[in-house]
Protein backbone atom coordinates (compact mmCIF):
# COMPACT_ATOMS: atom_id res chain seq x y z
CA UNK A 511 0.00 0.00 0.00
CA UNK A 512 1.27 3.45 -0.83
CA UNK A 513 1.43 6.03 1.90
CA UNK A 514 -1.66 8.23 2.09
CA UNK A 515 -0.66 11.70 0.93
CA UNK A 516 -3.98 13.48 0.38
CA UNK A 517 -7.28 12.71 2.01
CA UNK A 518 -10.26 14.84 1.06
CA UNK A 519 -13.10 13.60 3.19
CA UNK A 520 -16.82 14.23 2.66
CA UNK A 521 -16.43 17.71 1.22
CA UNK A 522 -19.59 19.80 1.16
CA UNK A 523 -19.57 23.28 -0.34
CA UNK A 524 -19.55 25.38 -3.46
CA UNK A 525 -20.01 29.04 -4.29
CA UNK A 526 -21.66 31.33 -1.76
CA UNK A 527 -24.82 29.71 -0.51
CA UNK A 528 -25.03 27.24 -3.39
CA UNK A 529 -23.69 23.80 -2.59
CA UNK A 530 -22.09 22.00 -5.51
CA UNK A 531 -20.29 19.30 -3.55
CA UNK A 532 -22.57 17.13 -1.43
CA UNK A 533 -19.97 14.91 0.16
CA UNK A 534 -17.03 14.25 -2.14
CA UNK A 535 -14.13 12.11 -0.92
CA UNK A 536 -10.86 11.73 -2.85
CA UNK A 537 -7.62 10.08 -1.71
CA UNK A 538 -4.16 10.03 -3.24
CA UNK A 539 -1.23 7.90 -2.08
CA UNK A 540 2.39 8.90 -2.63
CA UNK A 541 3.50 7.86 -6.11
CA UNK A 542 -0.02 7.31 -7.41
CA UNK A 543 -1.70 8.66 -10.51
CA UNK A 544 -5.36 9.26 -9.69
CA UNK A 545 -7.93 10.25 -12.30
CA UNK A 546 -11.25 11.98 -11.68
CA UNK A 547 -13.88 11.69 -14.38
CA UNK A 548 -17.52 12.67 -14.57
CA UNK A 549 -19.90 14.72 -16.69
CA UNK A 550 -19.68 18.47 -17.12
CA UNK A 551 -20.89 20.23 -14.01
CA UNK A 552 -20.29 17.22 -11.74
CA UNK A 553 -18.14 19.34 -9.44
CA UNK A 554 -14.69 18.10 -10.44
CA UNK A 555 -13.13 21.57 -10.71
CA UNK A 556 -15.00 22.69 -7.60
CA UNK A 557 -13.53 19.75 -5.68
CA UNK A 558 -10.00 20.67 -6.76
CA UNK A 559 -10.53 24.35 -5.89
CA UNK A 560 -11.81 23.33 -2.48
CA UNK A 561 -8.85 21.03 -1.83
CA UNK A 562 -6.26 23.69 -2.68
CA UNK A 563 -8.00 26.44 -0.72
CA UNK A 564 -9.63 28.68 -3.32
CA UNK A 565 -12.98 27.65 -1.87
CA UNK A 566 -13.69 26.91 1.77
CA UNK A 567 -15.82 23.83 2.40
CA UNK A 568 -18.89 24.09 4.63
CA UNK A 569 -18.00 20.73 6.04
CA UNK A 570 -15.55 17.95 5.41
CA UNK A 571 -11.81 17.84 5.84
CA UNK A 572 -8.68 17.98 3.76
CA UNK A 573 -5.55 16.37 5.17
CA UNK A 574 -2.32 16.63 3.23
CA UNK A 575 0.93 14.94 4.19
CA UNK A 576 -0.39 14.34 7.67
CA UNK A 577 -1.47 17.91 8.26
CA UNK A 578 -4.96 19.41 8.25
CA UNK A 579 -5.19 22.01 5.45
CA UNK A 580 -8.98 22.45 5.35
CA UNK A 581 -9.75 26.06 4.38
CA UNK A 582 -6.08 27.01 4.35
CA UNK A 583 -5.00 29.78 1.92
CA UNK A 584 -3.80 28.50 -1.49
CA UNK A 585 -0.29 29.96 -1.15
CA UNK A 586 0.14 28.21 2.21
CA UNK A 587 -1.17 24.98 0.70
CA UNK A 588 1.37 25.35 -2.12
CA UNK A 589 4.17 25.88 0.40
CA UNK A 590 3.25 22.54 1.95
CA UNK A 591 3.85 20.82 -1.37
CA UNK A 592 0.43 20.71 -3.03
CA UNK A 593 0.50 22.35 -6.47
CA UNK A 594 -2.52 23.06 -8.66
CA UNK A 595 -2.75 23.62 -12.41
CA UNK A 596 -6.18 25.13 -13.11
CA UNK A 597 -8.27 24.44 -16.19
CA UNK A 598 -7.41 26.68 -19.13
CA UNK A 599 -3.60 26.85 -19.40
CA UNK A 600 -3.23 30.13 -17.56
CA UNK A 601 0.21 31.41 -18.48
CA UNK A 602 1.40 35.02 -18.51
CA UNK A 603 1.38 35.71 -22.28
CA UNK A 604 3.63 38.78 -22.22
CA UNK A 605 6.31 37.08 -20.15
CA UNK A 606 8.89 34.69 -21.52
CA UNK A 607 8.76 30.97 -20.91
CA UNK A 608 11.63 31.27 -18.43
CA UNK A 609 9.94 34.15 -16.58
CA UNK A 610 6.73 32.11 -16.35
CA UNK A 611 8.68 29.21 -14.87
CA UNK A 612 10.43 31.52 -12.42
CA UNK A 613 7.03 32.87 -11.34
CA UNK A 614 6.12 29.31 -10.40
CA UNK A 615 8.93 29.37 -7.86
CA UNK A 616 7.72 32.51 -6.08
CA UNK A 617 7.41 30.66 -2.78
CA UNK A 618 10.98 29.34 -3.06
CA UNK A 619 13.84 31.52 -1.83
CA UNK A 620 16.88 29.27 -2.26
CA UNK A 621 18.44 29.80 -5.70
CA UNK A 622 19.91 26.30 -5.76
CA UNK A 623 16.44 24.77 -5.35
CA UNK A 624 15.09 26.95 -8.14
CA UNK A 625 17.91 25.87 -10.47
CA UNK A 626 17.30 22.20 -9.70
CA UNK A 627 13.56 22.56 -10.30
CA UNK A 628 14.16 24.42 -13.56
CA UNK A 629 16.50 21.68 -14.76
CA UNK A 630 13.84 19.06 -13.95
CA UNK A 631 11.14 21.02 -15.78
CA UNK A 632 13.39 21.36 -18.83
CA UNK A 633 14.28 17.67 -18.66
CA UNK A 634 10.60 16.73 -18.80
CA UNK A 635 9.73 19.41 -21.37
CA UNK A 636 12.77 20.05 -23.61
CA UNK A 637 10.60 22.31 -25.80
CA UNK A 638 10.38 24.78 -22.90
CA UNK A 639 14.16 25.00 -22.82
CA UNK A 640 14.26 25.60 -26.57
CA UNK A 641 11.62 28.33 -26.24
CA UNK A 642 12.79 29.78 -22.91
CA UNK A 643 13.32 33.30 -24.30
CA UNK A 644 10.07 33.32 -26.27
CA UNK A 645 6.92 35.04 -24.99
CA UNK A 646 4.48 32.49 -23.61
CA UNK A 647 1.64 34.01 -25.66
CA UNK A 648 3.36 32.88 -28.85
CA UNK A 649 3.37 29.20 -27.84
CA UNK A 650 0.85 26.70 -29.20
CA UNK A 651 -1.91 25.50 -26.87
CA UNK A 652 -0.08 22.25 -26.17
CA UNK A 653 3.13 24.07 -25.36
CA UNK A 654 1.28 26.47 -23.06
CA UNK A 655 -0.15 23.46 -21.20
CA UNK A 656 3.36 22.06 -20.81
CA UNK A 657 4.45 25.45 -19.50
CA UNK A 658 1.56 25.49 -17.01
CA UNK A 659 2.62 22.05 -15.76
CA UNK A 660 6.30 23.02 -15.79
CA UNK A 661 5.47 26.06 -13.68
CA UNK A 662 3.73 23.86 -11.13
CA UNK A 663 6.88 21.73 -10.89
CA UNK A 664 8.96 24.74 -9.83
CA UNK A 665 8.15 24.27 -6.14
CA UNK A 666 9.11 20.58 -6.34
CA UNK A 667 5.63 19.65 -5.07
CA UNK A 668 4.73 16.32 -3.45
CA UNK A 669 1.43 16.25 -5.36
CA UNK A 670 0.14 18.07 -8.43
CA UNK A 671 -3.57 18.53 -9.16
CA UNK A 672 -4.16 18.96 -12.89
CA UNK A 673 -7.55 20.17 -14.08
CA UNK A 674 -8.30 19.09 -17.67
CA UNK A 675 -4.76 19.20 -19.06
CA UNK A 676 -5.83 18.07 -22.54
CA UNK A 677 -8.94 20.26 -22.88
CA UNK A 678 -9.18 22.12 -26.19
CA UNK A 679 -5.95 20.74 -27.63
CA UNK A 680 -5.56 19.33 -31.12
CA UNK A 681 -5.38 15.49 -31.25
CA UNK A 682 -1.61 15.61 -31.76
CA UNK A 683 -1.14 17.65 -28.57
CA UNK A 684 -3.64 15.56 -26.62
CA UNK A 685 -1.43 12.56 -27.38
CA UNK A 686 1.69 14.51 -26.46
CA UNK A 687 0.23 15.61 -23.11
CA UNK A 688 -0.79 12.02 -22.27
CA UNK A 689 2.71 10.86 -23.24
CA UNK A 690 4.11 13.47 -20.86
CA UNK A 691 1.78 12.37 -18.07
CA UNK A 692 2.96 8.78 -18.61
CA UNK A 693 6.54 10.01 -18.45
CA UNK A 694 5.76 11.84 -15.20
CA UNK A 695 4.27 8.64 -13.84
CA UNK A 696 7.46 6.72 -14.67
CA UNK A 697 9.57 9.49 -13.13
CA UNK A 698 7.68 9.04 -9.86
CA UNK A 699 5.55 12.17 -9.74
CA UNK A 700 2.30 11.97 -7.81
CA UNK A 701 -0.66 13.34 -9.75
CA UNK A 702 -4.40 13.70 -9.49
CA UNK A 703 -6.04 14.81 -12.70
CA UNK A 704 -9.47 15.66 -13.99
CA UNK A 705 -9.98 14.59 -17.59
CA UNK A 706 -12.79 14.47 -20.14
CA UNK A 707 -10.63 12.11 -22.22
CA UNK A 708 -11.89 9.48 -19.82
CA UNK A 709 -10.63 6.35 -21.58
CA UNK A 710 -7.08 7.61 -21.87
CA UNK A 711 -7.05 9.01 -18.36
CA UNK A 712 -8.36 5.74 -16.88
CA UNK A 713 -5.72 3.78 -18.79
CA UNK A 714 -3.06 6.00 -17.24
CA UNK A 715 -4.42 5.92 -13.70
CA UNK A 716 -3.57 3.66 -10.80
CA UNK A 717 -6.93 4.55 -9.29
CA UNK A 718 -9.87 6.57 -10.44
CA UNK A 719 -13.06 8.22 -9.26
CA UNK A 720 -16.20 9.13 -11.14
CA UNK A 721 -18.18 12.02 -9.72
CA UNK A 722 -21.77 12.84 -10.49
CA UNK A 723 -23.87 15.74 -9.19
CA UNK A 724 -21.35 16.55 -6.49
CA UNK A 725 -21.08 13.00 -5.16
CA UNK A 726 -18.80 10.00 -5.59
CA UNK A 727 -20.36 7.55 -8.01
CA UNK A 728 -17.64 4.98 -8.83
CA UNK A 729 -14.15 4.34 -7.60
CA UNK A 730 -11.50 1.72 -8.14
CA UNK A 731 -8.38 0.85 -10.11
CA UNK A 732 -8.24 2.67 -13.46
CA UNK A 733 -8.34 -0.61 -15.39
CA UNK A 734 -11.37 -1.81 -13.38
CA UNK A 735 -13.35 1.33 -14.20
CA UNK A 736 -12.26 1.05 -17.81
CA UNK A 737 -13.73 -2.48 -17.94
CA UNK A 738 -16.92 -1.70 -15.97
CA UNK A 739 -19.95 -1.87 -18.31
CA UNK A 740 -21.79 0.84 -16.36
CA UNK A 741 -18.78 3.19 -16.47
CA UNK A 742 -18.40 2.44 -20.18
CA UNK A 743 -22.01 3.25 -20.86
CA UNK A 744 -22.03 6.44 -18.79
CA UNK A 745 -18.62 7.97 -19.42
CA UNK A 746 -16.88 6.25 -22.28
CA UNK A 747 -19.53 6.57 -24.96
CA UNK A 748 -19.75 2.82 -25.43
Ligand SMILES: Nc1ncnc2c1ncn2[C@@H]1O[C@H](COP(=O)(O)OP(=O)(O)O)[C@@H](O)[C@H]1O
Pocket residue numbers: 525530548549550551552553554555556557
Ligand atom coordinates in the same frame (compact mmCIF):
# COMPACT_ATOMS: atom_id res chain seq x y z
N1 LIG B 1 -17.54 30.55 -9.98
C1 LIG B 1 -18.72 29.91 -9.91
N2 LIG B 1 -19.79 30.48 -9.32
C2 LIG B 1 -20.95 29.81 -9.24
N3 LIG B 1 -21.17 28.58 -9.72
C3 LIG B 1 -20.14 27.96 -10.32
C4 LIG B 1 -18.87 28.59 -10.44
N4 LIG B 1 -18.04 27.72 -11.07
C5 LIG B 1 -18.77 26.61 -11.33
N5 LIG B 1 -20.03 26.76 -10.87
C6 LIG B 1 -21.09 25.74 -10.95
O1 LIG B 1 -20.70 24.61 -10.20
C7 LIG B 1 -21.14 23.41 -10.84
C8 LIG B 1 -19.97 22.47 -10.95
O2 LIG B 1 -19.00 23.08 -11.75
P1 LIG B 1 -17.54 22.47 -11.93
O3 LIG B 1 -16.98 22.11 -10.61
O4 LIG B 1 -16.78 23.45 -12.74
O5 LIG B 1 -17.86 21.15 -12.75
P2 LIG B 1 -16.90 20.21 -13.60
O6 LIG B 1 -15.50 20.67 -13.41
O7 LIG B 1 -17.15 18.84 -13.08
O8 LIG B 1 -17.36 20.34 -15.02
C9 LIG B 1 -21.75 23.84 -12.17
O9 LIG B 1 -23.14 23.80 -12.03
C10 LIG B 1 -21.26 25.24 -12.36
O10 LIG B 1 -22.20 26.00 -13.07
Ligand SMILES: [Mg+2]
Pocket residue numbers: 554555556597673674
Ligand atom coordinates in the same frame (compact mmCIF):
# COMPACT_ATOMS: atom_id res chain seq x y z
MG1 LIG C 1 -14.09 21.48 -14.70
